[in-house]
Amino acid sequence: MIICKSRDEIEKMKKANKTVSIVLNELKNMIKPGVSVELLDKVAEEMIRKMGGIPAFKGYKPSKFAKKEYPYTICTSINEEIVHGMPVKRILKEGQIISIDLGVRVDGYYGDAAITVPVGKISDEAERLIRVTENALFLAIEEVRVGNRISDISYTIQSYVESNGFSVIRDFVGHGIGSSLHEEPQIPNFGQPGQGIRIKEGMTFAIEPMVSMGSYEVEILEDSWTAVTKDRSFAAHFEHTVAVFSDGPEILSLFNSSKN
Ligand code: MF3
Ligand code: CO
Numbered sequence: 001m002i003i004c005k006s007r008d009e010i011e012k013m014k015k016a017n018k019t020v021s022i023v024l025n026e027l028k029n030m031i032k033p034g035v036s037v038e039l040l041d042k043v044a045e046e047m048i049r050k051m052g053g054i055p056a057f058k059g060y061k062p063s064k065f066a067k068k069e070y071p072y073t074i075c076t077s078i079n080e081e082i083v084h085g086m087p088v089k090r091i092l093k094e095g096q097i098i099s100i101d102l103g104v105r106v107d108g109y110y111g112d113a114a115i116t117v118p119v120g121k122i123s124d125e126a127e128r129l130i131r132v133t134e135n136a137l138f139l140a141i142e143e144v145r146v147g148n149r150i151s152d153i154s155y156t157i158q159s160y161v162e163s164n165g166f167s168v169i170r171d172f173v174g175h176g177i178g179s180s181l182h183e184e185p186q187i188p189n190f191g192q193p194g195q196g197i198r199i200k201e202g203m204t205f206a207i208e209p210m211v212s213m214g215s216y217e218v219e220i221l222e223d224s225w226t227a228v229t230k231d232r233s234f235a236a237h238f239e240h241t242v243a244v245f246s247d248g249p250e251i252l253s254l255f256n257s258s259k260n
Contacts, residue, residue: 056103
């Protein structure tokens with residue numbers, strides 16, 4: 001079941017997403033060669049708790065069959081890591097790219113967003129990967145309109161990414177979000193247009209394209225969380241939480257948005 005939210009509920013989601021955007025912006029400003037990813041996690045958790053929020057990923061179990069709970073506040077996925085990389089003792093090096101994913105709960109409602117950031121000077125191709133992935137997210141958000149279908153979002157992401165010579169990761173999806181971190185519907189990042197449910201006012205989605213420079217095949221590392229590209233090509237990830245209004249989408253997780 002897809003839950004449509006009231007204005008009141010969307011206001012609560014704005015609060016959670018505001019925290020997400022403030023923390024992500026702070027972490028982004030910390031990224032440079034020599035910084036430990038462990039520190040990023042500490043700073044994130046401290047900031048969130050100071051602002052009265054609760055880290056949403058920490059202790060999260062994707063299903064009751066999952067081997068173990070996710071133990072950190074943020075996911076930090078470096079280079080060929082796509083998503084769910086863990087902020088363990090590692091030092092960032094010049095030329096790397098790092099994706100930071102963050103979910104927060106405030107007042108019973110969730111916010112979820114992700115960014116990919118260069119560490120110092122990176123290759124032109126890595127720059128292009130980051131730009132194309134972020135563009136794909138914003139093009140996809142334009143499709144989040146009453147009357148469109150879920151797969152219009154998916155198709156927009158896939159066609160834009162592939163026309164730029166990259167591939168879309170197929171094993172992970174965007175999702176509904178609200179008083180749970182993950183709600184229906186699933187929002188794949190590939191597919192034919194015109195399929196799936198129609199988008200209605202009050203729906204709230206986390207849209208999250210993941211893009212690889214090489215093939216879309218995925219492997220999960222020993223830690224049972226970190227997803228990497230099988231060919232070890234670089235991958236980027238951007239995510240925003242978006243609400244559907246009668247006159248179009250509103251991004252709840254934009255940093256410094258006048259609306260939040
Ligand atoms: N943004 C990702 C998602 O929505 C991150 C989840 S990390 C987890 O699935 F620990 F919560 F699984
Ligand atoms: Co998400």
